[in-house]
Each structure stands twice: as C-alpha cells, then as structure tokens.
Amino acid sequence: MTASLQKGINALKEVIDAPIASFFSSCVHCGLCAEACLFYTETGDPRYTPIHKLEPLKRVYKQEYTLLGRLAKMAGLSKPVTDEELESWSELVYDSCTMCGRCSMVCPVGNDLTYMIRKFREGMAVSGHAPQGIINATKRTVEEGGPMGLKWPAVQNVIKHQQEDSGLYIPVDQAGVDYLVLMSSMEIVNYPEYLGSLAKIFSKAGITWTLSSEAIEATNAGIQIGASDLAREIVSRIVNAAEKLRVKNVLSPECGHAYMAIRWEGPNLMGRPFKFEVVHVLELLDELRSKGVLKMKDKLKTPVTLHDPCQIVRRGGVLNAPETLLKEVVVEFRPMTDSNKWNWCCGGGGGASAIHEPEAEELRFKAFKRKKTQLEETGVNTMVTFCANCRITLEEGIDHYEMNTQLIGLTELLAEHLED
Amino acid sequence: MNEIQFLTWVRSTGLNIALGLFVLGMLWRLIEIYSLGRKQDMAPARSAAGASGWHTIFRRSLPPQGMMKSSPISYIGGYIFHVGLFVVVFFLAQHIKLVDSLLGISWPNLPAQVIDTVAVVTLAAMVLILADRINKPVKRFLSTFGDYLAWLLTFLPVLTGYLAVKHMVLPYTTMLALHILSVELLLVALPFTKLIHVFTLIGSRWYNGDISGKRGVPV
Structure with missing residues (x-):
C-alpha cells in the first residue's frame, strides 16, 4: 500500500x-x-x-x-x-x-x-x-489568497473604481465597526458593482463597515476539495482579521459555499465558536427591509424567476429572506416548480465548476438540462440568483444551449432599485 | 426427526437460540454503531419551526416532494408491505395468544379473513417490490446478495404462515414448524443485514433532521 x-x-x-x-x-x-x-x-x-x-x-x-x-x-x-x-x-x-x-x-x-x-x-x-482543477484552486487560495490568484492591489483597484462610481467611501481595515465585509474573487472580478451596492446600502442604513486587507476572500476551496487542514488555514485568515479588528459581525457574500465555509464549517474547523457573528448579506438586507430602511424607488417590470443556491438555502438555512426581498423589487415573480429548499442545483457547486476536464464540463452541461427545464416551465427570460458560482455555471449553461435568458444578482438588483 | 419433534425443537431450543442471537446481536450492533459518537457542532445553531431530529423521524415516513410521482412502486408497494407486515404480525389471533402466553399481555385481534387478505396483499406487494428491484436499472445496479436474502427472509415467514393457516402444500404441523423456523432465521439475520434499518432508521433520521435542524432547515 x-x-x-x-x-x-x-x-x-x-x-x-x-x-x-x-x-x-x-x-x-x-x-x-x-x-x-x-x-x-x-x-x-x-x-x-x-x-x-x-x-x-x-x-x-x-x-x-x-x-x-x-x-x-x-x-x-x-x-x-x-x-x-x-x-x-x-x-x-x-x-x-x-x-x-x-x-x-x-x-x-x-x-x-x-x-x-x-x-x-x-x-x-x-x-x-x-481533481486537478480543485487542487489548483485550493493551492492558489492558500498561497495567493484566493482561488483565482487575485492579489490585493487588484482589489484596491476595484475599490477605487467602485468609490468613484458610487461616490461613497469604502473603508479598509477599520477597527470596531459593525460589519467586516467579505467577497469572493469571482465577485470582485465579474461583479464588482456588488461592492458599490453595499456601500450605498450601508450608508443609507447608517451601518459602519470595513474591508480587510488581510481577509477579503470568503470562498474556501479547502472545504470543496475536502482538506480540513487547508480549509482551517483559509478560514483562520478571516477569523484572525475579524477578531483583530474587533468587528461585531462578518458579512458573508452571496456566494453559497463561502457562507457554508464561514458560517457552518468555520467554527468546527477552528474547533471553537467565533467572537463575532456570521451573517449572510441577504439576512442583513431582509432585516433592513423589515426595519423599513431598505425602500425601493421602483420595481423591475420584467417577470422573473429565482434560482435558489443550495449552500445558502437548503444547506445553509437562509430560507425566507431571498424571496421576500425579491418580491420587494419585482412586479412579477414566478417561482420554479421545485423551489426554495427543494430547488435543483445549477450543476457547478461543491467545487465542480473548478473542474475543467472536458468530460466533467460535458457532464455539467447535461446536468444543466434540469435547470433549463425548470426555467422553461416558468416561461420567463429573467432569472435572479444570489451566488456568484451559480451565476457563472448558469451563464455557461445558458450560452451552451443558446438560451435567451438574462441573469441578475439579487443584491445588485436591490441596489439598483434602492430609493436614493 | 419427525414433524412433531421438528415443531418441538423450533418452539423450544430453536426459539431460544434465535431470540438469544437476536438480542445479543442487536445490542452488539447498536453499541458498535452509536458508541462511535460524533464531534460537537461548534457553529451557533439557528432555530426554525419543525426543524429537528424528532420532526424528521416522523416526517420522513411521508414521501418527500415529487417522490411519489417519480417512484410510485417504491412508495405504494413499500407502504403496503410494511403496513401489511405490521398488521399480520401483531393482529393475527394466534400471534397475540403467543405473546399472551409468553408475556401475559394481549390486545384485540383482527378477524382471520381480514388477516388472510392482508397476508395475500402483502405477499403480492413484496413480489411487486422484488420485480421492481430487478426491473429498475438503479435498483438492480445497487442490489447485492444481501438485498435478495433480506427479501427472502422477510417473504418466507408471511408465505409459510399463510400456508400453515390455510393448511396448504404441507401438513399443518410441518408448515407451522417451517413458519417458526423462518421467523427464527429472520431474527438471527436482522442485526447483521440491512433489515437492521427497522431500528437504525430512527437514529439515521434523527441525525439527518438534527444536522439540518441546527441550520434552521426542516427536512
């Protein structure tokens, strides 16, 4: 042996x-x-x-x-x-x-x-x-800070742009604030508007927050590959940064398995409870909505459906906030046949989307047919979701089958229609 | 050994051996399984109505969303034969008398004709379940010798019991002895085959419901 x-x-x-x-x-x-x-x-x-x-x-x-x-x-x-x-x-x-x-x-x-x-x-x-793809992603996260090998200067660049676009200050390494905001590399690269949207919402709600130059990445390839020692190392960066900055809460981004990693696996990987609370961004937004802080100036006219990311809803327990929030911002919401905790996966979770062997990709496209069917049953062309990884996988599937479907991130959608 | 001696043996020595192995085997297996324990969950739990191990123990007896439609034979056949077994085992007059003579407790029985019908329906459902196992690619693919053995060990007591009551195929004494023997084989095998799910499904459902329940998801 x-x-x-x-x-x-x-x-x-x-x-x-x-x-x-x-x-x-x-x-x-x-x-x-x-x-x-x-x-x-x-x-x-x-x-x-x-x-x-x-x-x-x-x-x-x-x-x-x-x-x-x-x-x-x-x-x-x-x-x-x-x-x-x-x-x-x-x-x-x-x-x-x-x-x-x-x-x-x-x-x-x-x-x-x-x-x-x-x-x-x-x-x-x-x-x-x-699989090599997940091994590489894990290696990059451990050695370079994120699965895509994104370095801090690149993040600073995004921060600068988002400050300019939103006209709002984005704090970094500020101690004693309410929220430490985490992101996923995928969001930083593909959906940087998320940061500007948050800045807008926090400023309206009067919540103090910060980014950390030591812990921006929320995803954890270590739990996807199944290596607890690496997963612990990755999660400990967030825990150390949050406890050093003495923040009250850590805000998990939309990304599904990032939430799983920090909220549910994190304390078990560290072997102790945290000195802060972990909150999913949609939980926070729903709380702000119920307090009347999150008011919409108008609604999206196009009918939409919702794709529930598994790790946030079924495995993560954020069951009600997404739908409640969505209904605030759209005129017509048509749920899928199997929705909420019964929803079907995009096909790329759990690290699968990081596997780039042709057979794996082909299998993913086959699996995507389930989502395609669900989507077609609703009869709408706009799908809202709240996980950057789902979004990438869904986009690949939509392109592959040449579908006429538009994808929107829930937080961005809310930010876009937020009362000024 | 003639049929009277055979019957006497299965009712005394055979029964004692079978019950002994069953009880010791069950104790051994339950300790073997549950003494492994599990790590304490450090993540602060979220609570939600209906989300707990106890809820799942009961809730999982009903077909989850969409499942009845995708696997009707598994559910309908499964319900019929499980309920059928329960009725035949616990409501046949002779069985109640046996319990009464051993433990001194009894309850009302169902009429013989009702039990007869239930036994036939149960046997039919079990044949259907077996055919489904052989016919459905997934079930056939998963099936091992143990699955067919477990099926046979469950089927035989119902079949021999029915034939004994009906005085069919073999003389009553012989058939009754075979019936008791088949039950004894079932008892001995139960702790060491998948038949142990009769007991462990309570634990499994509880764990499942508890794991998800801590995250606030009723499953």
Missing part, C-alpha cells in the same frame, strides 16, 4: 462517526436518492446514484468498524480499497456531486448522503485523488 493511500484510509477511518455508521447500516438499497440527483435524472446512469458514490467509504466503515466486516476482511472475503478504485471514484465524488444536499432530503431511512460525501472527500484529497 502506498503511503498516500494509507493516509487516505486513515483519514476515512477518522471521519467515520456514529451518524455515518447509522446511515450505512440503515441503507436498504432502494435507490430513491437517485431520483433527487440531477446527475442521475439528466443522464439515466445508475452509477450516479448518490449512495453508490459512497461505496469505498462504506467498505472502509464495514472493514474497520463492524465485527462481521473485520472477520470478512481477515478471511479475505472483503477486498481492500485500492488507489485504482479511489481514482475511478473521483468522478463520482467530485465531477458528479455538487454536495447540493437534495438526496439527503429524500432518503426514506434518513441518510444524510451529503454529510458523508463531504467526509469522504477528506480521504480522497489526502490520498491524491481530487
């Missing part, structure tokens, strides 16, 4: 806990989880059945933690997990799983399959079987 495989198996042994043991023991092989997975529904390939994606982890569980499994292993009846097997599973654990969490919602015996995939990735990452 290679050293890296041994490390991988050890990592798997370490992540197996009572929930995982209970889940594997309960599975009756009914296959209903397949019906909840867009990689299965759009391809019809049984290999994409969520519980099947966990097969090597299940064997390690049985061989290491059950009496019969240990006996079978000793008698040579249960084959050990090999490097070749893990390598062939990489497609199932990364390319065809976005950790969207839909399967966990339908399993009749209650298995949280997504929880297990996340843990399984720990073993895949240390044994060297994660």
Whole structure:
C-alpha cells in the first residue's frame, strides 16, 4: 500500500462517526436518492446514484468498524480499497456531486448522503485523488489568497473604481465597526458593482463597515476539495482579521459555499465558536427591509424567476429572506416548480465548476438540462440568483444551449432599485 | 426427526437460540454503531419551526416532494408491505395468544379473513417490490446478495404462515414448524443485514433532521 493511500484510509477511518455508521447500516438499497440527483435524472446512469458514490467509504466503515466486516476482511472475503478504485471514484465524488444536499432530503431511512460525501472527500484529497482543477484552486487560495490568484492591489483597484462610481467611501481595515465585509474573487472580478451596492446600502442604513486587507476572500476551496487542514488555514485568515479588528459581525457574500465555509464549517474547523457573528448579506438586507430602511424607488417590470443556491438555502438555512426581498423589487415573480429548499442545483457547486476536464464540463452541461427545464416551465427570460458560482455555471449553461435568458444578482438588483 | 419433534425443537431450543442471537446481536450492533459518537457542532445553531431530529423521524415516513410521482412502486408497494407486515404480525389471533402466553399481555385481534387478505396483499406487494428491484436499472445496479436474502427472509415467514393457516402444500404441523423456523432465521439475520434499518432508521433520521435542524432547515 502506498503511503498516500494509507493516509487516505486513515483519514476515512477518522471521519467515520456514529451518524455515518447509522446511515450505512440503515441503507436498504432502494435507490430513491437517485431520483433527487440531477446527475442521475439528466443522464439515466445508475452509477450516479448518490449512495453508490459512497461505496469505498462504506467498505472502509464495514472493514474497520463492524465485527462481521473485520472477520470478512481477515478471511479475505472483503477486498481492500485500492488507489485504482479511489481514482475511478473521483468522478463520482467530485465531477458528479455538487454536495447540493437534495438526496439527503429524500432518503426514506434518513441518510444524510451529503454529510458523508463531504467526509469522504477528506480521504480522497489526502490520498491524491481530487481533481486537478480543485487542487489548483485550493493551492492558489492558500498561497495567493484566493482561488483565482487575485492579489490585493487588484482589489484596491476595484475599490477605487467602485468609490468613484458610487461616490461613497469604502473603508479598509477599520477597527470596531459593525460589519467586516467579505467577497469572493469571482465577485470582485465579474461583479464588482456588488461592492458599490453595499456601500450605498450601508450608508443609507447608517451601518459602519470595513474591508480587510488581510481577509477579503470568503470562498474556501479547502472545504470543496475536502482538506480540513487547508480549509482551517483559509478560514483562520478571516477569523484572525475579524477578531483583530474587533468587528461585531462578518458579512458573508452571496456566494453559497463561502457562507457554508464561514458560517457552518468555520467554527468546527477552528474547533471553537467565533467572537463575532456570521451573517449572510441577504439576512442583513431582509432585516433592513423589515426595519423599513431598505425602500425601493421602483420595481423591475420584467417577470422573473429565482434560482435558489443550495449552500445558502437548503444547506445553509437562509430560507425566507431571498424571496421576500425579491418580491420587494419585482412586479412579477414566478417561482420554479421545485423551489426554495427543494430547488435543483445549477450543476457547478461543491467545487465542480473548478473542474475543467472536458468530460466533467460535458457532464455539467447535461446536468444543466434540469435547470433549463425548470426555467422553461416558468416561461420567463429573467432569472435572479444570489451566488456568484451559480451565476457563472448558469451563464455557461445558458450560452451552451443558446438560451435567451438574462441573469441578475439579487443584491445588485436591490441596489439598483434602492430609493436614493 | 419427525414433524412433531421438528415443531418441538423450533418452539423450544430453536426459539431460544434465535431470540438469544437476536438480542445479543442487536445490542452488539447498536453499541458498535452509536458508541462511535460524533464531534460537537461548534457553529451557533439557528432555530426554525419543525426543524429537528424528532420532526424528521416522523416526517420522513411521508414521501418527500415529487417522490411519489417519480417512484410510485417504491412508495405504494413499500407502504403496503410494511403496513401489511405490521398488521399480520401483531393482529393475527394466534400471534397475540403467543405473546399472551409468553408475556401475559394481549390486545384485540383482527378477524382471520381480514388477516388472510392482508397476508395475500402483502405477499403480492413484496413480489411487486422484488420485480421492481430487478426491473429498475438503479435498483438492480445497487442490489447485492444481501438485498435478495433480506427479501427472502422477510417473504418466507408471511408465505409459510399463510400456508400453515390455510393448511396448504404441507401438513399443518410441518408448515407451522417451517413458519417458526423462518421467523427464527429472520431474527438471527436482522442485526447483521440491512433489515437492521427497522431500528437504525430512527437514529439515521434523527441525525439527518438534527444536522439540518441546527441550520434552521426542516427536512
């Protein structure tokens, strides 16, 4: 056995806990989880059945933690997990799983399959079987500060432009303020208006805030690849910066898995609760709306639908704010057939969008057909969402199928129609 | 061994062995599973109505959104055979008498004709479920020897019980002995096969509901 495989198996042994043991023991092989997975529904390939994606982890569980499994292993009846097997599973654990969490919602015996995939990735990452695209993104985040290799001077440039455009001051490294604002590289590069929009909203609401030159990046490729040590290092930058600046809250950007990383995984990665609260930008906006601070001057006339990012809604628990806010700013909202916590993934979450192998991209386009169908059922050409990664994936899908759909970020939409 | 001796054995020694293995096996498995424990969640929980492990234990008994439409045989067949098993096991007069003689507790039974019908419907539903397992690519793909064994171990007690009551195929004494034997096999296998879901699904649903519940999502 290679050293890296041994490390991988050890990592798997370490992540197996009572929930995982209970889940594997309960599975009756009914296959209903397949019906909840867009990689299965759009391809019809049984290999994409969520519980099947966990097969090597299940064997390690049985061989290491059950009496019969240990006996079978000793008698040579249960084959050990090999490097070749893990390598062939990489497609199932990364390319065809976005950790969207839909399967966990339908399993009749209650298995949280997504929880297990996340843990399984720990073993895949240390044994060297994660996709190169996510490895690169993680490396760049650890070494250069963000998955896109974006440096602080570039961010400063964006800040300067947004200050000029909005005519508002954007504070940096200011201690003792209400909010430390995080962003994702993708937003900084592709949707820098987000920053100007926030400046506008904060100024209207009289909330003090700051950016940090030490922690701007909110995304965490470490949790996507499944390497807790790297994830911890990335999240600790934010925690250190926030605690040094003594901010009351850290504001997570729209980006779905950034929210997951800092709000839900963060304290567990650090092994302690934070000295500040983590708030999703839409939670804050909804609070401002309910206080009457967030008033709209007009509404978008075009009918719109909403794509709910999995990590914010289903896995993140920001269930009501997005829809409430959207209704403030549009004339007509047509929800998708499966919406809110039942929404279907864009197909690019959980690190999948960082995988650039042609097969993975082709698979993503196939999976996108689910969103295409949902979108067509609503009969509208404008889709609002609130996650930069969803947005990129959706845009790629829309281009690929040459659809006539316009995408809008919810925060920007709100900022655009905000009362002056 | 003649049929009387066979019946006597399954009712005494056989039953004792089966019950012993079942109880010890279950205890072992439950300890093996739940003593693994889990790390404390450090993230401050969000609370929401209906979002907890306890809610999910019950809620997950109903088909989630869109699932009945995509997998009608799994749900309808599944409901029928699970409820059917429950009715046949707990409401046949002979079963209640057996419990009464062992534990001294009893409850009203259902008429024999009703149980007969339920048994036949249950058997039919189980055959349908098996056909679905073989027919549906996903189910066939996932299926192992253990799945077919578990099906057989569940099917046989209902079948032999029905045939014994109806005095069909084999003499009553022999069929009754086979019925009891098949139940004993089921008991012994239960802790070590997927049949353990009868117990562990409570834990699994609770964990699932708890994990999402802490984030404020009812699942």
